[in-house]
Amino acid sequence: MKSDPIAGLNQDYQTKYGFSDPEDYLHKAPKGLSHEVVEMISRYKREPEWMREFRHQALDIFLQKPMPKWGNQELLGSIDFDDIHYYIKPKGDQARDWNDVPENIKRTFDKLGVPEAERKFLAGVTAQYESEVVYHSIREDLEKMGVIFCDMDSGLRDHPEIVQKYWATIIPPTDNKFAALNSAAWSGGSFIYVPPHTKVEIPLQAYFRINAENMGQFERTLIIADEGASVHYIEGCTAPVYSSDSLHSAVVELVALKSAHIRYTTIQNWSTNVFNLVTKRAYAHEDAVVEWVDGNLGSKLTMKYPAIYLMGERAHGEVLSVAFAGDGQHQDAGAKMIHAAPNTTSRIISKSISKGAGRSSYRGLVKVARGAANCRTSVECDALLIGEQARSDTFPTMEIAEDDVKIEHEARVSKLADEQLFYLQSRGLDPEQARLMIVNGFIEPFVRELPMEYAVELNRLIELEMEGSVG
């Protein structure tokens, strides 16, 4: 009866997400990254001088920086930076109507259900294909309220004063090697600005698609919620299944000004040939709330630790993450909470499921700065192992420079317990149903935070995991 309950995770990936279009590009940079390539990207985009210089400086930093010393050293060491295309521009201009998107690309996004989702429950959508955003829309009423939602390149062109004010202030190129790489080669991503006291009630979504082989996608996202504003942003991502590796390395900066609220939801489902090495960080000012809701299902190696700097009094930060690691996958994910002001609160809930030869790691930092009195933080890590080879590690770090703080930390590793299975089976549930129920229960705290449509999709993925898992 021993069997692999999530053997089928993403078993329909090939047909559902893993297909690819024939390559038909306006411009495809040769492999490798150099000052020439950076110059070409900047010139192509007709960027202001400061950005061109920023890219070149970032490239120097990238070339000098060592690889991160943490995470999966073996897999990190296998990345061949010279075997990647750093910029690919698909044909066609950015469209505001799906009918104006080139046919093959439109077909791709149709297949991924993006236009349908937009019609049903989104207030705005950007769709990025390789290096560029090919489609973008925002509901008129939001635009009239002064909400800006566009791709990052357009943001830089049309709103230079806001972009320049916040650009790389939260994640400088010197932060880490992959932040430097993104700073040098960035293209696409989202730019969002929500004016004071404006509530965007319906989510905005970006969908990122890699199509080419050996592709590097370096989107750059900057979200600013002005005083008292709120916004929920969702990103999804998929790629074709190739035998060679692609690299996705994003930089995401969030600024929640006084009393603002930002929720950032990710459903990462890259194919298992994609390295997903992402830097995400937010500043939460006085009374602001920032939430990262982070789901990692796909990729070969993910290294991602969404961070929140609680900069103003009574700011609140939450990271809620779930990771699935199947055979050949390593999800090295976690969270960072920096309490830099008094009376700030935070919560981290991290759930991971490792099955087969999959591996998941929780890597977290909670830091309370001197003077940040009366802070409260709780960290909860839950790992579920399925099968004898599955592996999970927890690397929590606490740096507390203040006495008057409340800290809770809980870490649990459990095996999908035979006793749970027996209990459910003794009530007539077959083993497949029983496993599905246990796994769904395990991730329920995460699923419950998703918009309904995403919860349904995630549950569907989990159900697929269970199909054919017995016998």
Place this chain on the structure above:
Amino acid sequence: MSSKETVLFACRDLRVRVDGKEIVKGVNLQIEAGTKHALMGPNGSGKSTLAAALMGHPAYEVAGEIYLRGEPMHELAPDARARQGMFLGFQYPVAVPGVTVASFLRAALTARRGREIPVREFRQEMLEAFAALEIKQGFAGRYLNDGFSGGEKKRLEILQMLLLKPEFALLDETDSGLDIDALKVVSTGVKRSVGPDNAVLLVTHYQRILQYVVPDVVHVFLDGNLVRSGGADLAAELETRGYDWLTPSTAGAR
């Protein structure tokens, strides 16, 4: 005691090994429809192992035969036994966090009946069972056995028995850890669930519950063997005399 036609449940020469060690050493049982049996024995005698083995615990090596209504059960997986009408009330029901009591009950009931049960119909049945066991409605939304008190867990086990209407229920130490009020409620549930066509086997090392649910037959289980069977008075005798007088060396053959 009864003709063969009314035998509801039987096991023959049941032997159970756990981690290579023989815990149940050849048990024969026969339980008639419409009866309540009690299996009594001290801690460590192997009662719980026997109960779990009858339900098909996957970690046990089991030899021997198990029949429900004359149908062989010993080859079936636990879920198939459950759908056939067997039930095990656990001594220590495990928690399944994130799964609500209501969704679990609905899945179990669907499996038992072999058909989808409309939400309204299910809800009504569930709430009736709640009421019978003095369980508050809010219980339905809690996560299965997660953070439940001992008494809450036991009530939920009995509740499942009432809903699933098994033909043969094994209740493993259902009375342990209950205060007197809870014990009465649980006993009422047990009595309610036994009709002319089904039966229950109460596994217990206290006589306590047997004051409320008077058994038709009491079996004494010592060191992996059934050493004696008798009427309800046997339970009372055990209460005053203990088990020592029945140890295999002194008790002789059954």
